[in-house]
Amino acid sequence: MSDKIKVYQKPTCSKCRMTIGRLKEQGAAFETINYYEKPLSFDELRKLVDKLGITPRDLLRKGERVYRDLKLAHRELTDDEIIQLMIENPDLIQRPIVVKGNKAVLGRPPENVDDLL
Secondary structure: OOOOOEEOOOOOHHHHHHHHHHHHHHHEEEEEEEOOOOOHHHHHHHHHHHHHOOOHHHHEOOOHHHHHHHHHHOOOOOOOHHHHHHOOOOOHHHEEEEEEEEEEEEOHHHHHHHOOO
């Protein structure tokens, strides 16, 4: 199991910045991955969902305009269809996702990363 923490994030996101700040305060070694510049593959996102222990629908950002535009609250979609929509529309992905080895947490609130330290 790798000890290196990976933070999947959007640099302009305040929760992402707060989570990264918390990791720095704790002296944790980590790398950041901006999934807007380096889009996630289907398999990568599927693995992140599995590590989080949630469903793809649970990873959706329900307050985003694209969520409303696509009428996702009222559509019956498979997990694979939801993952594909998140790949095509990264604003739909809850962030940050913090991974260490086979475990992941959402950095909402930032204190959630303490479970990985």
